[in-house]
Amino acid sequence: MDRIDSEIVVVGAGPGGYTAAFYAADKGKQVILVDRDQSLGGVCLNRGCIPSKALLHASMLVREAREAGRMGITFADPKIDIAVLRGWKDSVIGKLAGGIATLAQKRGVKVLNGRGYFEGSNLLRVETQEGQQFIKFQTAIVAVGSEPAMPAAFDLGNKRIMTSTEALDIQDIPGDLLIVGGGYIGMELGTVYACLGSRIVMAEALPSILTGADPDLTRSVKKYAEANFKEVRVEAKVIKMATQKNKIKVVMEHGGAVKEELYDRVLVSVGRKPNRQNLGLENTKATVDEKGFIRVDSQLRTNDPSIYAIGDIAGGVLLAHKAAKEAKVAVEVICGEASTMQDVVIPAVVFTDPELAWCGLTETDAKARGINVKCVRFSWAASGRAMTLDRPDGMTKLVLDPATERVLGVGIVGYGAGDLIGEGVLAVEMGATARDVAEVVHPHPTLSETLMETAEAFYGHATHTFVPKRNPEAL
Amino acid sequence: MDVRIPNLAEGISSGTIVSLLVREGDTVKAGQTLLELETEKAVAPIPSPFDGKVEKIEAAVGDAVAVGKRVMVLSGAGSATASEPQATELPKRQVPEPVALSKPARSDAGYRYESPAGVPPPSSPSVRKMAREMGLDLTRVRGTEPGGRITAEDVRSYVAALQGAGPALVKTAGAKVDFSRFGPVKRVPMTSLRKKISEKMLASWQSIPHVTQFADADVTELARLREKYVKAYEKAGVRLTLTGLMLKAIAANLKKHPVFNASLDEEAGEVVYKDYCHIGLAVDTEQGLIVPVIRDAGKKSVLELSLDIATLAEKTRTRKIAIEDLQGGSFTLSNQGGIGGTHFTPIINHPEVAILGLGRASLKTVVKMGKIVKASIMPVSLSYDHRLIDGGSAARFITDLVEAFERFDETFVKLEGTSKTAAKPKPARKKRKS
DSSP: OEEEEEEEEEEOOSHHHHHHHHHHHHTTOOEEEEESSSSOSHHHHHHSHHHHHHHHHHHHHHHHHHHGGGGTOOOOOOOOOHHHHHHHHHHHHHHHHHHHHHHHHHHTOEEEESEEEEEETTEEEEEETTEEEEEEEEEEEEOOOEEEOOOGGGOOSOTTEEOHHHHTTOOSOOSEEEEEOOSHHHHHHHHHHHHHTOEEEEEOSSSSSSTTSOHHHHHHHHHHHHHHSSEEESSOEEEEEEEETTEEEEEEEETTEEEEEEESEEEEOSOEEEOOTTSOGGGSSOOBOTTSOBOOOTTOBOSSTTEEEOGGGGOSSOOHHHHHHHHHHHHHHHTTOOOOOTTOOOOEEEOSSSEEEEEEOOHHHHHHHTOOOEEEEEEGGGOHHHHHTTOOOOEEEEEEOTTTOBEEEEEEEETTHHHHHHHHHHHHHHTOBHHHHHHSOOOTTSTTHHHHHHHHHHTTOOTTSOOOOOOGGGO | OEEEOOOOSTTOOEEEEEEEOOOTTOEEOTTOEEEEEEOSSOEEEEEOSSSEEEEEEOOOTTOEEETTOEEEEEEESOOHHHHHHHHTTSOOOOOOOOOOSSSOOGGGGGOOOOOTTOOOOSBOHHHHHHHHHHTOOGGGSOOOBGGGBBOHHHHHHHHHHHHHHOGGGSOOOSOOOOGGGTSOOOOOOOOHHHHHHHHHHHHHHHHSOEEEEEEEEEOHHHHHHHHHHHHHHHHTTSOOOHHHHHHHHHHHHHHHSGGGGOEEETTTTEEEOOSSOOEEEOEEOSSOEEOOEETTGGGOOHHHHHHHHHHHHHHHHTTOOOGGGGSOOSEEEEEOTTTOOOOOOOOOOTTOSEEEEEOOOEEEEEEETTEEEEEEEEEEEEEEETTTOOHHHHHHHHHHHHHHHHTOOGGGTOOTTTHHHHTTTTHHHHHHHO
16 A cells, blocks of 8 residues: 655645646645546636637637628628537647646646545545555545536436536537526527527526626627527426437426426436535545535634645535635635635626626625615627627626715626626725726727726716716715 | 604614514504613614504514615595604615725715525625635625625725724634534524624724723712711602712712813824713613713702702613613713722723723721821722723822712702702602502
């Protein structure tokens, strides 16, 4: 039996895990990074963010080519070679995963391929292809992530019923695709498959798609979905699925009626569940909550003093950048620094068409909590840059504290919103006021000007829109 | 018309709603208490500004509310003139007040950043980290940038100011203990009163070099005097207590030893002697220690003092005490006789310089004029600020005081001369009975 000693072992090499491993190594720690996949990068890189964004970019080309007719440029209908598209997407993943492996090597981070299992509070067993390896560690960082949830009722063992993992593999372009769940994963993949030519029916159990985001921001996204999907059904409940030859028979309750329909494929995107099975957590003092996420404090400590947990497995919002920030905080805490996740602003981006992004306090949240805020909006129809991009379907919004004019939250819907929200996060983190945002020169002509103009609109003097004078008391 | 949290007193910027005494739809009269607010100093009743009807209640019991926050909407006879002065009490927009490096802003001592949205005070992540590393609570730092944003420079100024002010405000160090590792625990948030007591005690303890002097007083005669006159006082509407009698003696003794009624102005390098003598009376309440102040104790008769004690004690226990009743003390009496115990070492109530602690009197055998006799002996403890008061002065003060207790002048207790002035504060009697 081989046993290695290590200061830090990181279990899981997703964006949380590899960030933690690299940062700890940069801080002079001896680190082992364990992952069950040969390809590093976790779900984000292999089965999540990166492949979906590669496919979304490809589908955007299809859309833009189609819409170029308005500018007098017409193309023939696109021919889509699925194998080449998949190959290109996989090559992106391959390059990035290879990059992570190289970075690990250069830092002296030892990578072990195999499933990690805790034998105790300071002992990890790794099942590698060469056999068992035991790692005696001082501190472990658990970053094993989550996987798509598949309710037992839908799990027929039929490959036509997919989760995001299979959908990102694009085996074929289904004629009729049912997407169960109108959250961000369903919406992003729906956008991809709609562009590739599938007829999409989306079924969401709640009264609205993209629940949680402000309704004024989701409006453009809904409009797109309604125009490009065959149907968007809210308050719809899938009762049963069954295999019927090479189709899936779906029984659904919607609008007071029970429908029975046939689909070529079904994508189930109803949420994600923590990967806590076969981890040996029960051999440590770490505890999990009722949903199976590992309980941590604001410094990512579990109940076991030698074990930290970060990313999806630690619950909260399941986003790669949240995992990466937690990785840094955990490593700093291990190194004795006074870091915490408390009050950290975590932006959310939905890569739909148009993109949707927000950070800090949302208007919906402020209303629910009875917080007095002032919301200012700027329509992209007044943005020169949006017009030249032929994308006036955007809006920028600031959620402000009326007393101090402090920016409490930022919401953006529109082309490239995901890239624009970075400035919003900076403003919220820095405690900037609307005046600060208005005073900063933004380059022309860019979409970033919309942030400045929104802030100016708060003071009633946005250059490219006219705001009627209001009673100052109303502010 | 809106009902907002009014400006209660200097240095009070917020409070916690401890009770809501009306419901939506209730009709209320002008002056009727709408809700009670617990501040750092006391529980203040918030009265209705006029006769009207409660349209909407926008706060709940337990809510922390800042001065100026709207808590209720009333309809009815609210005239514009009634709402004007309220409007002026709206919180001002946070105008940055630059903190000069050399002279720490003393008025900032009670500053607290409050955000209804629950966000931290505006500052960059790097400044927040710097504060965490220093163990500094950023909500206490007033930012100088737009919107009150705290810069690294503000943090440095604040720390410099803290050093100037002495160690009193430095956060208690020490590792956080996870008590649940040793057994089941329950966590209860500190009330604002408890926080205030904790801050005051720590500040007093850390900034004043305390010395405590002990003595025993034979109060046999004093107790006999009380017995003798208690009935007469009852007729006058008040209970005569040993505390009432002793207050009279204490006030006289303070006049004789004015340094015990003084304060130190360290900045000016001066001793502040006071011509008045306001004695604080430590009252033990369910919520914690509250010290209402008896004004001009030296000018009052035993009857007036007894009435004051009864009124203040009642107001304190029913949490109706006004902020002014808690301010301006020049000396404090902590009488634990009613509870038990002997000598103890009371902590001085800064900016006062001395405090008297009295224990429970008990029967002891003593030698008096060569004979062994029974006597009621009361433990007396005097804590004093050794920066201002020397041991000799303290010994003289306590000796004189013991003598004043033991040879209490009966003419002070007699009611003939004072009964006329006693007629005025009669409401005290009514209150005690209710």
